[in-house]
Amino acid sequence: MSTAAQDAVLSAQGLVMRFGGITATNNVSLNLRRGARHALIGPNGAGKTTLVNLLTGVLQPTEGRILLEGEDITRLAPHQRVKRGMVRTFQINQLFDSLTPLQTLALTVSQQAGLGTKWWQALGRNRAVAERCEHLLEQFHLTEVMDQPTRVLAYGKRRLLEIAVALACEPRVLLLDEPVAGVPAGEREELLQTVAALPADVSVLLIEHDMDLVFSFATTMTVLVNGTLLTEGTPEQIAADPQVKAVYLGHGEEAVHG
């Protein structure tokens, strides 16, 4: 095992995913250091979402393995990975529409606090849970909408809640799947600020099309093309890489805003 893999919080080793005759992920290895701000980029169809699904356990890889803090989690179910500290957000909001943001966060926080099955105790009876919820609502600018059903919230607020729920799970590794996708310009700044202010000890893997966000946020990057790892490096190295320019940045407008 290389030293990079030993130091890594999350380590994917030789992941292969085949759907019938199609190889969506072809021998991809990825190491995420503690406290990393790592971006995963690549054109549409590069296999970014498949890779996220492999890491989070939605899909089982055909070959390869995944280690979280040195523990092999390749065969664990998605919820078991969350319990071990690997949490994701979704490209398309996956929220509880009939619950309010406050209830959603209280449910999530209660679950992490081990109160999830205490059926005789009302949600919010626990003081620590209420305090944590209040903190998260403030941090994610959700305080003024905390009592509205999630289904009526503005898109930007729903996007913020998406990340707030993930952070309420107390992640050690956080996978952000296109966090600013579809957010109108007016609500963007709020979201970018919260992403930039994520706790330093949380290791973040950012999957993103938005190059402004990628280059302002990430300190290291991986480029994925056709299911294969093209190159890795700092944003400066990636930006200067002629290969990357050819397959990805060369697409100009489409790549930047797609």
Place this chain on the structure above:
Amino acid sequence: MSAGSSSVAARLLAPSRWRAWEIVAWLLIAAAPLLFSQHAPLINEVAIFALFALSLDLILGYAGIVSLGHAAYFGAGAYGAALFAKHVMPDPLVGLAVGTAAGALLGALTSPMIVRGTDLTRLMVTMGIALVLLELANKFDNITGGIDGMQGLVIGPLLGRFDFDLGDHVASIYSLIVLFVAFLIARRIVHSPLGASLQALRDNRLRVSAIGLSVQARLAVVYTLGAALAGAAGALLTQTTGFASLDLFEFHRSADVLLILVVGGVGWLYGGVAGAIVFKLMQDALSSITPQYWTFWIGLFLVVLVLVGRERLVRPWTWLPQRGGRP
């Protein structure tokens, strides 16, 4: 900061606080057997069906598990209580516990079949389970009495003091108390983190697993819970009528309880109670006016209710065109 989190806590706790109308409603329900003692059999039936519908509400209304075979657990509880009364002892409270346990056991055993698959497979599997139990009860007639059922069951006095009378007065009070206790438990559950997770299951199962919860384990827990309460309702019916028959497992029982819940309101704790009252009173009134064709009117009511919507039906003034063009 502490003032802020206490207001957050207050907002979280607000839905679990008792409203004035709830207390009034339960006082009225408690007064019913005294005010309308000549209708005690009907009150008893309403209470039992309200409990049955409440049990379906937990799994369908809260957790979003569709079922066309909830009678399976109703029947299991009913036969469990009947067999216990016949072979072991006639005490009604112990029998009720046995019936509840029978429902829960069957629920736990069958839950692996309903935690996977789609809504359509769940509809078919739940219906299939009830059909299988119906035939089993028919086949093993040395135990269940088969097509004749189990008649003339002797149920002992409640708490050793109150004999079940022919006018169903004790029965109606007994069933209402059991309904109230079950309602209190369901109310607690619904407002707890466990209850919030049930609504989360209904809304988005993908996210439920993404916050570290096992979707299948939660579905199995709530399904078992619903089955237990259905078993309690079945046990009450056997105990208060003194017989158990194959009819308990019939498809129309599963359909009726779904209808009752839809009439009263799905995903609302009082839906089962309100639905049972409306449905049973309507059935009672219509079948005395038109004994042959009352199901026509029930059917018509159901179609109108679902198409027009309960909210608009209860508030007819909202049918008028609104000035100011509210969307």
